[in-house]
Amino acid sequence: MHPIEMVDLKRQHLAIRKELNAAYEEVMDTAGFINGPSVNKFATELGQYLGAHVVPCANGTDALQICLMSLNLKPGAKVLVPAFTYVATAEVAALLGYELVFADVDPDDFNLSAQEVAKAFEQHPDIQVVVPVHLFGQMAPMEPILELAKAQGAYVVEDMAQAIGAHYSHNGIQGMAGTLGHISATSFFPSKNLGCMGDGGAMISSDKQRAALAKTIANHGQGKQYVHEEVGVNSRLDGLQAAFLSVKLKQLDKYIARRQEAAGFYDESLGQIDGLITPVRRPYSTHVYHQYTLKWERGNRDELLKHLAEKGIPAKVYYPIPLYKQKAYQASTFAPKALPVSEALVGKVFSLPMHTELDQEQLHYICDTLIGWCKRH
Ligand SMILES: Cc1ncc(COP(=O)(O)O)c(C=O)c1O
Incomplete structure (x- = not known):
C-alpha cells in the first residue's frame, strides 16, 4: 500500500508532470516572471470557470485584506467573522483596524448560519461586513446571509479558500462559490483544491468595477504606472505559479x-x-x-x-x-x-x-x- 498522506501532491503532480514541465519552460523562455502573460491567461481562464472577474494576488490572506480594503471602511468598522475558522479571516480585519464580531457556527455544517448572523445583527446593527467562510468545501447558506446583510446595508465578503468549484443554488440565488457576495477571496496554497507550487491567491467579484479596484489596490494603488489613486499593497501572483495553475485548473x-x-x-x-x-x-x-x-x-x-x-x-x-x-x-x-x-x-x-x-x-x-x-x- 502507498503510504497515506493527508494530501498527496507528489502523486497528483506525477500524472501531469509533462504539462507542468512545459508550463515551467514556457515561463522560462518568455521570462514573464512578474505580471507576465501567464498571469492574465490564468485570470481569464479562472474567470470563465467561475463566471466572474478574477484578480490574482500573492496569497489568500492578502486576498482577504485587499477585499476588505476595497470596501473603503473607516477604522473601527465592525466585521462579522465565524469563530471557528482559519485565523486569516479575522487577522486581516484586525490588521486594518476594524473591530471583530465573532459569531458561532452551525454544529452540523460548521458554517455561519443565518440564525447566528441574525443574532449578531441584533446585537450589533452597525456591522458593516459579513465574512462567511465556506469551511471544508461546503458553502454557507448564502441566500439568507445576503438577505440579512442587504437589510442592514452590510457588505458580504466570501472566504472561498476551501471551496473553489462548489456551487450554490437556493430560492433563485445560484452561482459558484465566490460569485455571490460583493467580493471574495481565495487561496492557491499547494494543499487547496486548486493549489500551486508555492503561494498564490485571488480576489473574485461579479462586479467589474469592484474587481478593477481590487486590482489597483493589489498593485500599490496605481491604475496607471506611478499614479497612485489609493493606498495599496504589493501583492502579485508570480508567472510560474500562474502557469502551473492553468495546467491544474483543467483538472x-x-x-x-x-x-x-x-x-x-x-x-x-x-x-x-x-x-x-x-x-x-x-x-x-x-x-x-x-x-x-x-x-x-x-x-x-x-x-x-x-x-x-x-x-x-x-x-x-x-x-x-x-x-x-x-x-x-x-x-x-x-x-x-x-x-x-x-x-x-x-x-x-x-x-x-x-x-x-x-x-x-x-x-x-x-x-x-x-x-x-x-x-x-
Ligand atoms: C479559510 C481560509 N482562509 C484564508 C486562508 C489563507 O490563505 P493563504 O494561506 O494562501 O494566505 C486559508 C488557507 O490557508 C483558508 O483555509
Whole structure:
C-alpha cells in the first residue's frame, strides 16, 4: 500500500508532470516572471470557470485584506467573522483596524448560519461586513446571509479558500462559490483544491468595477504606472505559479470528483458507527471536500487520533481553538464570553486524509482501522 498522506501532491503532480514541465519552460523562455502573460491567461481562464472577474494576488490572506480594503471602511468598522475558522479571516480585519464580531457556527455544517448572523445583527446593527467562510468545501447558506446583510446595508465578503468549484443554488440565488457576495477571496496554497507550487491567491467579484479596484489596490494603488489613486499593497501572483495553475485548473473538476468519490466511500463505511458523525451535506451547496471532517461524540477524540497515527493514518484537527480564545484576539472589542458550538466542536472534530489520489486499498484500511477503534471504545 502507498503510504497515506493527508494530501498527496507528489502523486497528483506525477500524472501531469509533462504539462507542468512545459508550463515551467514556457515561463522560462518568455521570462514573464512578474505580471507576465501567464498571469492574465490564468485570470481569464479562472474567470470563465467561475463566471466572474478574477484578480490574482500573492496569497489568500492578502486576498482577504485587499477585499476588505476595497470596501473603503473607516477604522473601527465592525466585521462579522465565524469563530471557528482559519485565523486569516479575522487577522486581516484586525490588521486594518476594524473591530471583530465573532459569531458561532452551525454544529452540523460548521458554517455561519443565518440564525447566528441574525443574532449578531441584533446585537450589533452597525456591522458593516459579513465574512462567511465556506469551511471544508461546503458553502454557507448564502441566500439568507445576503438577505440579512442587504437589510442592514452590510457588505458580504466570501472566504472561498476551501471551496473553489462548489456551487450554490437556493430560492433563485445560484452561482459558484465566490460569485455571490460583493467580493471574495481565495487561496492557491499547494494543499487547496486548486493549489500551486508555492503561494498564490485571488480576489473574485461579479462586479467589474469592484474587481478593477481590487486590482489597483493589489498593485500599490496605481491604475496607471506611478499614479497612485489609493493606498495599496504589493501583492502579485508570480508567472510560474500562474502557469502551473492553468495546467491544474483543467483538472479541477476531475479533482473535485475524486474527492467526492473518496467522501462517498467514507460516508458509506463510517455513516452507521455509533458516536461517529460524518459530514452533513446541504441541499443548497455542492461539497468539494477540501476536508472530510467528522465528529467523535463518545469520548476522547485525541486518543482516537493517537491510534490512527500509530497505524500510519494522518488525521488533523481543523481547528483546535476558537479564534476569540486565541491570545491575539482576546482583546478584540467584541470577543464574546462563550460561543458554545465552537467550543464544543474544537474537542470533537477531526479530518481524515482527503485528496485526489486516495485509492481503494488506502480507503479500506483507513475505514477498517477507524471502525475497529470506535467499536472498542
Ligand atoms: C479559510 C481560509 N482562509 C484564508 C486562508 C489563507 O490563505 P493563504 O494561506 O494562501 O494566505 C486559508 C488557507 O490557508 C483558508 O483555509
